[in-house]
Amino acid sequence: MLAFKNDISHAVDVLGDMLCNSKYERYHVELEKETIWQELQSTNDDSFETLMENVYYNVYRKHMMGLPILGEIDNIHKINRDMIVAGLIVGPPVAPKAGRAPTVRLDGAAQPTGLPIDLTGKVAFVAGVADSAGYGWAIVKHLAEAGATVAVGTWPPVLKIFEKSLKSGKLDDDLILSNGQKMPVPKIFPLDATFDTPDDVPEDVRTNKRYAGTDKYTVQEVADAVEAEYGRCDILIHSLANAPEVKAPLMQVSRKGYLAAASASSYSMVSMVQRFAPIMPKGGSVLALSFLAAERFVPGYGGGMSSAKAQLESDMRVLAFEVGRQYGLRINTISAGALKSRAASAIGGAKGEKTFIEYYIDHSLANAPLPEPLEADDVGATAAFLCSPFAKAITGVNMYVDNGMSTMASSVDSRAFEGYKWGYNFPMPGTPFEEAPEVEEKPSVAAAPEPALASAKA
Numbered sequence: 001m002l003a004f005k006n007d008i009s010h011a012v013d014v015l016g017d018m019l020c021n022s023k024y025e026r027y028h029v030e031l032e033k034e035t036i037w038q039e040l041q042s043t044n045d046d047s048f049e050t051l052m053e054n055v056y057y058n059v060y061r062k063h064m065m066g067l068p069i070l071g072e073i074d075n076i077h078k079i080n081r082d083m084i085v086a087g088l089i090v091g092p093p094v095a096p097k098a099g100r101a102p103t104v105r106l107d108g109a110a111q112p113t114g115l116p117i118d119l120t121g122k123v124a125f126v127a128g129v130a131d132s133a134g135y136g137w138a139i140v141k142h143l144a145e146a147g148a149t150v151a152v153g154t155w156p157p158v159l160k161i162f163e164k165s166l167k168s169g170k171l172d173d174d175l176i177l178s179n180g181q182k183m184p185v186p187k188i189f190p191l192d193a194t195f196d197t198p199d200d201v202p203e204d205v206r207t208n209k210r211y212a213g214t215d216k217y218t219v220q221e222v223a224d225a226v227e228a229e230y231g232r233c234d235i236l237i238h239s240l241a242n243a244p245e246v247k248a249p250l251m252q253v254s255r256k257g258y259l260a261a262a263s264a265s266s267y268s269m270v271s272m273v274q275r276f277a278p279i280m281p282k283g284g285s286v287l288a289l290s291f292l293a294a295e296r297f298v299p300g301y302g303g304g305m306s307s308a309k310a311q312l313e314s315d316m317r318v319l320a321f322e323v324g325r326q327y328g329l330r331i332n333t334i335s336a337g338a339l340k341s342r343a344a345s346a347i348g349g350a351k352g353e354k355t356f357i358e359y360y361i362d363h364s365l366a367n368a369p370l371p372e373p374l375e376a377d378d379v380g381a382t383a384a385f386l387c388s389p390f391a392k393a394i395t396g397v398n399m400y401v402d403n404g405m406s407t408m409a410s411s412v413d414s415r416a417f418e419g420y421k422w423g424y425n426f427p428m429p430g431t432p433f434e435e436a437p438e439v440e441e442k443p444s445v446a447a448a449p450e451p452a453l454a455s456a457k458a
């Protein structure tokens with residue numbers, strides 16, 4: 001880039017913007033390819049340039065310094081916009097092996113090597129997204145980062161506030177992908193997963209002000225709308241749950257509350273699979289979010305939610321066979337660890353008090369094999385993998401993404417263990433940590449005296 005002295009700061013600004021916010025529009029990529037192609041032609045016609053390229057080649061041979069700076073003509077023809085975006089290549093669109101031009105990732109990490117998750121051209125629908133704090137959003141981001149076109153399903157009562165947050169720019173930072181680029185704002189479909197068809201929607205919901213101005217939110221209507229918009233759906237994510245009596249122990253849960261939890265949190269998945277499977281091409285993937293309470297008792301997780309998660313996991317296994325045989329689809333669940341999402345924060349704790357999920361996160365940090373905070377992105381990345389062709393033989397599986405919490409059969413931070421002298425050479429909760437005493441070095445077998453010599457001495 002050439003610039004007059006007084007315009008330097010402006011030029012740096014423009015250059016920075018080009019590097020960090022490039023949209024790589026198809027038309028512009030083609031224009032740039034044409035320019036590079038022409039430059040290559042003129043270099044070939046210029047005897048001095050040709051001579052210099054040959055000098056470089058003879059000095060450096062197969063090292064990248066020996067290759068033409070603009071790449072090879074054949075490569076320029078092969079490269080397209082998707083390859084540039086997937087490879088995160090900055091600079092002239094040359095193939096990674098094509099020469100001395102810089103090929104670096106925007107985030108400064110190493111050039112991706114063998115196993116990128118590539119969902120380019122795939123359509124994903126993520127049900128249960130209304131803010132950027134939950135697992136749904138992290139999954140959206142990872143699928144988008146892998147190249148998928150992502151749409152979301154949002155519960156009508158929270159739709160307006162979600163749309164407002166997006167429009168106002170409040171979520172702008174959360175749209176930034178790990179490569180520094182901004183992901184496209186996902187198309188939002190209103191969805192109430194407790195209703196299968198319009199006939200199921202009762203009058204009091206239809207006329208409820210929380211549903212005002214929203215229609216076509218039943219599962220069937222949303223599946224139809226996704227088909228009308230994209231023609232198909234390759235990836236279906238169920239990331240939603242709801243239990244009106246979630247704070248109540250099972251001994252106090254009403255029939256209505258119990259069935260409402262099952263309807264919103266588990267049958268909703270069955271209904272979605274029934275209605276989306278016909279628009280999902282062979283090789284498509286379904287994923288639902290579960291929790292350890294499906295299989296072991298987690299005190300505090302009430303309202304029939306543990307029952308709903310148990311149903312969800314069981315249904316996933318049954319559907320694995322049914323949709324595998326009928327449609328060639330896969331279905332799995334992720335048993336996610338604790339995250340302070342909006343839904344999880346609804347459990348327990350009066351205003352200003354610590355919530356159940358905050359206690360549970362502390363408990364996980366104290367007891368899990370990996371005592372690290374669990375991030376929504378940990379689940380997002382696993383979801384992208386499970387929905388990718390790398391997982392094409394994985395179906396009917398419940399995968400734990402919980403820093404190993406599910407493997408623990410006892411709580412090491414329990415008061416019952418206070419003062420117990422563990423034999424570990426790392427700190428344990430409730431016990432003063434003493435460095436393990438230095439072990440006296442024993443002579444190694446190799447260093448031991450030869451038996452013959454030893455007995456001779458004896």
Ligand SMILES: NC(=O)c1ccc[n+]([C@@H]2O[C@H](COP(=O)([O-])OP(=O)(O)OC[C@H]3O[C@@H](n4cnc5c(N)ncnc54)[C@H](O)[C@@H]3O)[C@@H](O)[C@H]2O)c1
Nearest residue numbers: 128130134135155192193240241242289338339341343344
């Ligand atoms: N947060 C955790 O600790 C945790 C742990 C394990 C599993 N999960 C599961 O992860 C999934 C996502 O939850 P999250 O914790 O990220 O919270 P979240 O608040 O981000 O997601 C829950 C979503 O469900 C939506 N929803 C509720 N009722 C609905 C309905 N009838 N129709 C459509 N959408 C509806 C809510 O509007 C919300 O957007 C849930 O299945 C949850 O059980 C969460």
